[in-house]
Amino acid sequence: MRIYLSPPEVSEADIEAVVAAMRSGWIAPAGPALARFEEGLSVLCGRRYAVALSSGTAALHLALKSAGVCPGDLVLLPTMSFAAPAFAVRYCGAEPFWIDVDPENWQLDPSLLASAVDELQRQGRRIGAVVGVDLYGQCGDWAAVSRICAEAEIPFIEDAAEALGAGTCLEDGSIRPAGSWGQAGIFSFNGNKILTTSGGGMWVGDDEQLAAKVRKWASQSREPVVHYEHHELGYNYRMSNLLAALGCSQLESLRDRIERRKSIFKRYGAAFDGVDGFSLMPVPASSRPNYWLSCFTVDPKQSGVSANEVQMALHGAGIESRPLWKPLHRQTVFVGTGNRLTGVADQLFADGLCLPSGAGLTLSEQEEIIDRIRALL
Ligand SMILES: Cc1ncc(COP(=O)(O)O)c(C=O)c1O
Known part of the structure; x- marks a missing residue:
């Protein structure tokens, strides 16, 4: 990688x-x-x-x-x-x-x-x-x-x-x-x-x-x-x-780290704004995230590609990305546990991806990630 x-x-x-x-x-x-x-x-x-x-x-x-x-x-x-x-x-x-x-x-x-x-x-x-x-x-x-x-x-x-x-x-x-x-x-x-x-x-x-x-x-x-x-x-x-x-x-550098991760999140947001089927993690008006990871969902029916295809393409280029957390009710270790589910977590797992978000990610690295995703569309 x-x-x-x-x-x-x-x-x-x-x-x-x-x-x-x-x-x-x-x-x-x-x-x-x-x-x-x-x-x-x-x-x-x-x-x-x-x-x-x-x-x-x-x-x-x-x-x-x-x-x-x-x-x-x-x-x-x-x-x-x-x-x-x-x-x-x-x-x-x-x-x-x-x-x-x-x-x-x-x-x-x-x-x-x-x-x-x-x-x-x-x-x-x-x-x-x-x-x-x-x-x-x-x-x-x-x-x-x-x-x-x-x-x-x-x-x-x-x-x-x-x-x-x-x-x-x-x-x-x-x-x-x-x-x-x-x-x-x-x-x-x-x-x-x-x-x-x-x-x-x-x-x-x-x-x-x-x-x-x-x-x-x-x-x-x-x-x-x-x-x-x-x-x-x-x-x-x-x-x-x-x-x-x-x-x-x-x-001591926490605020600076948050600002840099926020800029990364915003740049992904701007790059995929208006692209059918691509949505960044929603941030409600009252939320002040630390932008730990930039996550998005991709609806394959609208965009023509799946989150898995994006992940594989990035992997092939030496870029690490990862699906969102696999819902815990799907984990073998927790089989048989009770739940109150609506299918939202399952959908997020199917369509979601975390993109490189480290505070040290350079502008050119992020542009390369964005270009590789755009090339798939
Ligand atoms: C939501 C959440 N809870 C707990 C932990 C566990 O923390 P640790 O790895 O320090 O044990 C993590 C991550 O590692 C996490 O993402």
Whole structure:
């Protein structure tokens, strides 16, 4: 491959920050960079507490566990997602229940959620949590989802793994950041995200006791005594100080990264504007995405080509592109799970494609991608 979908971008300053952390002697997991990275994230997303962890998946696991999700519970989440939130549901011994997405923004559909919650509760099923996923760097209608969850007394967890720096414009004109909704939010800093620590994640929330629990569980549930004392099950989920140093350095360029990804998204939009059958991911007026990936759908009946043909042609030219997330209700590992589906996620999987979107994508590289797609039409 010559052009990747979303490669990590590491600057000289990032490298120096990691070297400085190593030279400081803070090699073992805890250290000052860890505290700074947590502080940076809690400020960014307007949360009182942040706990840096080894991955977004670990953050989801502890968010669900601290929400009280138990074996036998159902957890409602969008079928259009990467599998990590659903795996975390299974780590808790609970079962996922899929909700389809809204074609207006590709995010969890609040009206389907409301009717599923109502029906499942009437059947006497216990719903341990609802997980909303900020798909492709854009928040869903979390105000509506929060109201549904509050009424039904179900904790809401926001999986903002893909949406660091995104937000929602509220009626008073203020921007509510991704990760600030619900009982807890989580982020991922794996290699393909807008900001990376190589691998890493973060739990964020406002409840002091929940934050303390997450911090303790993530550090092998060690009791605060000099010998190794454990009263409950622990996990080795803490982020290391070295990786947090990389995160702190990367955080400084977050706004610039978002602006560059936004320009890429806009250029794709302009290039395919008016092309029959090509539609960029819809961005509602109130949405402030971080433009993590530029995604579009192609209707083969109108355009004469399928998303798969575009993907194959780009692949042949050394350009990486990828279908949208395969709906989780279609994954073998989740066969037999309950759902409330409308077919939107299935259609998005059939017609959707993510195009190269890395902040470092050059103008000439993007022109080449656009030209190769145009040549197919
Ligand atoms: C929506 C979503 N949730 C969770 C994760 C898991 O994060 P991690 O890879 O850091 O475990 C990812 C991506 O990797 C994701 O896209």
